[in-house]
Amino acid sequence: MPQRVTLEAPNISCDHCINAIRKAVTALPGVQFLEGDPASKRVTLEYDPAQAALPAIEQAMAEEGYPVRK
Numbered sequence: 001m002p003q004r005v006t007l008e009a010p011n012i013s014c015d016h017c018i019n020a021i022r023k024a025v026t027a028l029p030g031v032q033f034l035e036g037d038p039a040s041k042r043v044t045l046e047y048d049p050a051q052a053a054l055p056a057i058e059q060a061m062a063e064e065g066y067p068v069r070k
Contacts, residue, residue: 002032002046005054009066012041017066024060028052 012018018036021043025031030051036043047057058068 001048003049004044004046006042006044007058007061008040008042008069009061010041010069011066012036012038012043014038018043020064021061021066024064025057028056028060031057 009021012021015038018038021036022034025034025043025045028047030048032046032048034043034045043061045057047054061068
């Protein structure tokens with residue numbers, strides 16, 4: 001069953017940032033959906049925890065330059 005999570009990444013400033021995150025994160029197996037809002041600096045995504053782990057998603061975001069605020 002897919003899980004939905006919202007992550008905050010303070011480095012998000014525009015739609016280009018969201019697109020870069022989307023490209024990196026949706027390339028991971030099990031990530032089904034991602035939308036973001038530059039104004040709130042947040043992304044919401046759905047993923048299958050049997051295929052993708054949240055730490056791997058956070059790592060993919062960090063590698064693109066958008067580390068998740070804990």
